[in-house]
Amino acid sequence: MRDLTDYSVKEWLTATPLAHRLRRARNRMVDRIYRDRPGEGQAQVVEAMRGAPVAAFTVAFNMPDAIAFLSDAMGRFLPGTPLVVCDNSTNAEARAAIAGLCAARGHPYCALPPSPYRGGKNGSRSHAVALNWIYANLVRPAAPRVFALIDHDLIPLAPADLAASLAGQPCYGLVRHGEGNAAWYLWPGYSVFDFAAVKDLPLDFGTDTPLTLDTGGQNWSVLYRALELPRLRMASRQRVYLADPETGETEHFLLTDRWLHVGGAGHRGGGPGALARVRKAYDADPQGLITALFASGPLAAG
Incomplete structure (x- = not known):
């Protein structure tokens, strides 16, 4: 979040700082309310992933074919990494198909509560509240040693070791930068975290509009700001x-x-x-x- 001193006189005259803070307060309230709602399969996923060496979480959204493709590719190239499918689909038939696919292939599956953003007009916020729910209700109680967030249409084409990508770092992934500022964040479609290194931080995968950071951008002030990016290994692009x-x-x-x-x-x-x-x-x-x-x-x- 931008500091109050970073705003220009023109922005103050148009009440931009106040608008940003009101929007942020609203988003945090929505997140808190949503995080308290139960998800179908929640307890089973936590039990299955409790203390796992590594777990990859993906947010499914209305595309059974994408989950099937990701499942096949991870089975080929990352056979030892469990894929946890967290279903944020708005289409009932898609949800049923994804649930059936996961049952047939043995993937831990959790049907997320209905999103507060169901009109299709705010995909970033819908993704953000889903990720915050997953972190609060699945990752934190299960406490896998390493957890990864993978987009449902991100397909591995070669063997990969998600845990090894950290190698002493708290996080690893694809870096994205803000516009006109020094802020950066990891795209939550490809990011890996050392749970022990971040478990005491209030991770927040929300957007940071003032800093032009999309989903995951709120973690700039929570985690990334304290890291020296040039000293870290990050994903190629x-x-x-x-x-x-x-x-x-x-x-x-x-x-x-x-x-x-x-x-x-x-x-x-x-x-x-x-x-x-x-x-x-x-x-x-x-x-x-x-x-x-x-x-x-x-x-x-x-």
């Missing part, structure tokens, strides 16, 4: 391209370390189609897909 064999056109994606982010599978116009195209390429050659991504177009900073 590249823009990669995949050719559509039917049209010959290329589509760009984000590759962070060796995880491919299909991007917006739950909401953007071409999301489900993009997921299907990447899935088709993966099924044809899981080991070779990462080579195809590198070979299919130029690389640039994402």
Whole structure:
């Protein structure tokens, strides 16, 4: 959150600092109310993950195919890492399909309480309250030694050791920066935490609008601000391209370390189609897909 001294005279004249603080107070109240609501399967997940060496949590949202893809890829490349599926879907049929998939494949599953942001107009806040609920009701009581937050459409394309990525650090992941300031945060779609290092901190995965930080940005003031980013190892970030064999056109994606982010599978116009195209390429050659991504177009900073 910006300090009061950081606001300009013009911002003070338009009551911008007051508006920001009122919005923040409202968001915190909504979070507190939501965190107190029970989720179906909550106790079972806590028991299953209690003291686990590592646990990966993903927020499902109306895309059973995304969960199936993530499940298959993690089973291939991270077979020892349990995938905990926390369902924030607004579509009842999608929830049923995701629950059935998790039951069939043995993934711990928790149906989150209905989101207070169900109109589809505030995806960042919906994601944030879901993550805060997960941290308060699943991660903290289960206390896995390492926990990771993974987007439901972030697909591993090579073996990965989430716990080893920390190697003495409190956190690891994909860094994102604020605009016009020094603030930064880890994208909660790919972030890993040492539970012992953060368990006494009031982690908050909310947005920080004044600092232009999206979901997870509130942890700038809680955790990241005290860290020296240049001294930390963090995830790589590249823009990669995949050719559509039917049209010959290329589509760009984000590759962070060796995880491919299909991007917006739950909401953007071409999301489900993009997921299907990447899935088709993966099924044809899981080991070779990462080579195809590198070979299919130029690389640039994402």
